[in-house]
Amino acid sequence: MNELLQKSPEEMAGLQFSCSCGKTHSIDIKGVRIGSNILSDIRNYLKEFEKGTLLFIADSNTYEAGGREVESILSEDFKLEKVIFPNPHLHPDEEALGQLQGAMNSNIKAIVVVGSGTLNDLVRYLSYETKIPYVVVCTAPSMDGYASMVSPLITKGVKVTYDAVYPYSIIADLSIMKEAPFHMLHAGLGDIVGKYSALADWKLANILHGEYYCEITAQLVEKAVQQCVDSASGIMARSPESIRSIIEGLILSGMCIGMTGSSRPASGEEHLLSHTWEMLGLIRKQETHLHGNQVGIGTEIILHIYQYLLTLDIDKVYADGKFRSFTREKWEQNIKSLFGNVAPQIIQKKAPFINFTAAKREKAAQHIVQKWDELKTNVFLTMPSPISYLKMMEEAGSKLTPLDLKLDRESFRLSLLTAKEIRQRFGVMQILEDLGILEETVERITDFYYS
Ligand SMILES: [Zn+2]
Ligand SMILES: [Zn+2]
Known part of the structure; x- marks a missing residue:
């Protein structure tokens, strides 16, 4: 089982195995691609939907960061319908979700979202609700929701975590992400180092209340944390190795939520x-x-x-x-x-x-x-x-x-x-x-x- 700890998130996509914790863990993500200048690879991850209509979602910032390029790549092979939120400070609430629900129709075969936090939380839930798969193009290594299976949304003013689905594929282009504002790079680090506390709470619940606990999942998350902590000092230089460590850690942490069917390992x-x-x-x-x-x-x-x-x-x-x-x-x-x-x-x-x-x-x-x-x-x-x-x-x-x-x-x-x-x-x-x-x-x- 230890060889699992050696795998990169790219190698973990699509894995299924029965674990010593008693569960069968599966990571139902078709593909993860991490690298520099790789946006055109998105075509390979959408082959199944060729000639179909895609719903393309971004906000005004993420459209500039990579969205425009993704749009031009996709428009060669697909019909695109678009939602570009003019406000990059979107909240994951009823209003924003309603706008996306309103954009869905029976022609749409897949969703492509270019963005990070809130956009992902919204689209992950939309995809779950409509059963239409989505591909995410990450624009900043700022949160662990890229590979997550839950969506924290705000309903009537309260932040509630809803069930959602894994993305169909994840495209993480380091050359885009390393240009993200520093506070977003620090946000990714913050979300990862938070796992010290998340894993501790999980273990406390296990010791005191016999709550389900998976040692392998905990070790995977620990590995992600360590990798990020080790490369934290490279963030201010926007070192691609540091950015890779952070996005790998964030994707891995999201996968662990799906593996256990609960956000326990990550939150x-x-x-x-x-x-x-x-x-x-x-x-x-x-x-x-x-x-x-x-x-x-x-x-x-x-x-x-x-x-x-x-x-x-x-x-x-x-x-x-x-x-x-x-x-x-x-x-x-x-x-x-x-x-x-x-x-x-x-x-x-x-x-x-x-x-x-x-x-x-x-x-x-x-x-x-x-x-x-x-x-x-x-x-x-x-x-x-x-x-x-x-x-x-x-x-x-x-x-x-x-x-x-x-x-x-x-x-x-x-x-x-x-x-x-x-x-x-x-x-x-x-x-x-x-x-x-x-x-x-x-x-x-x-x-x-x-x-
Ligand atoms: Zn397990
Ligand atoms: Zn988080």
């Missing part, structure tokens, strides 16, 4: 923080940073939490018994204070997963205490320190800090407290809450940045 509390900040931006009509940039910020915060966990005397934490003073009223109030009108739907979905009774809280805390050494050895101690993380990000040229989120102190504090409530998924913040020390830990971190 943990750091992603929930990013989703929360994005939702706040929408509610407050304020600009936010790119997904991956925010994931990078979230990761820094989560690494501080792991460092703090290592300093705890767990017997004393249990003896203090703060988990006994948790109340549903306070829990709901925090969500309402941050999310306003959107709060009721978050509360309704999450409440069944929270331990409100004294007996359940006692049991949850005891369980964590029993497993503490195992958690420490297998998770807490495996995490990089915040200092080494920041050094690596600095070498990559990324200087964002939590203060760049431009949140007031109270909103920042509440976002750390409540980000976990937007999903029904176990992670490190739930451990803190189950021990009754979430508020004080969040207070410490908030003080660290805001004093």
